[in-house]
Amino acid sequence: MKKLTHLVAAAVLALPVMASQAAADLAEILEAGTVKIAVPESFAPFGFLGATGEYDGYDVDVAKLIAEDLGVELELVPVTSNQRIPFLETDRVDLVIATMGANPERAKSIWFSSAYAPFFSGVFASGDKAIASAEDLAGMSVGLTGGTLEDLELTKIAPETTEIVRFGDNAATRAAYESGQVDVLVSGNTLAAAISADNADADIETKFILKESPAFIGVKKGNLDLLFWVNTFILHKTxxxxxxxxSEKWLGQALPPLPKL
Structure with a gap:
């Protein structure tokens, strides 16, 4: 009997802790007057620490607009890629807006909104180069970061006469393109956007897309009202x-059609 009493007491003591960890659904966010949103800590142009000491970027702008439409204060929570889902699962944030792709494995842990931002691996070059498909890369030098998704995808389809030059990281790949060391850049659209953002005279345009991987907003499982609200928000702002x-501001391109969930 004494053991049972101790177990009951322990369960009662645990209740307030469990309640405090409950996820903030839409009504709770509105009542609290604050929404906590995870954004990229260092992934320009989606999320990065700007020169003013404030976070800026595509995802930050979306987070600000969500808070504005909710009529609540915004608390930005900068995260690394591997913190995105754990922070949502442990209620450290209400939403994750951090260039997160949706896939079946991640969907076991969290819910996803419709897509809100384009993210893709593409082939980029100057406007004077007539490139519409992989076949047009014959005889050209192509710079990319070795071992990446772009490397794997292009290697499958590039003509034999394409010179694929692999670099150790994105910075080296970018430098090679900007210096004219290679004719073509193959990378994520964020790298191409960064080149355009840093140099208004940069001659770089999207030639074709290797692989689409748009970004989705993460919502904790069970927060159905919040998920419905976020999807309505995305539809309204689209x-x-x-x-x-x-998209024009941060990626230098018009918003393409995005998938809906």
Missing amino acids: LGGELNGF
Whole structure:
């Protein structure tokens, strides 16, 4: 009997702790007056620490607009890639807006909204180069970061006469393209966008897409009202042009059609 009493007491003591860890659904966010949103800690142009000491980027702009439409204060929580899902699962954030792709494995842990931002691996070059497919890369030198998704995808389809030059990291790949060491850049669209953002005279455009991997907003499982609200927000801002404005501002391209869940 004494053992049972101790077990009951322990369970009662645990209840407040369990309640405090409950996820903040839509009604709770509105009542609290604050929404906590995870954004990339260092992944320009989606999320990065700007010159003013404030976080900036595509994902940060989306987070600010969400807080504005909710009518609540925004608390930004910068995260690394491997913190995104754990922070959501442990209620450190209400939403994750951090260039996160949706896949079946991740969907075992969290829910995903419809896509809100384009993210893709592509082939980029100057406007004077007529490139519409992999076949057009014959005889050209192509710079990319070795061992990446772009390396794997292009190696499958590039003509034998394509010179694929592999670099150790994105910085070296970018430098090679900007210096004219290679004719073509193959990378994620964020690297191409960074080149355009840093140099208004940069001659670089998307030639074709290797692999689409758009970004989705992460919502904790069970927060159905919040998920529905976020999807309505994405639809509203797509139709209203706000997301297109963010895409033009940060990625240098019009918002393409994005998948809906």
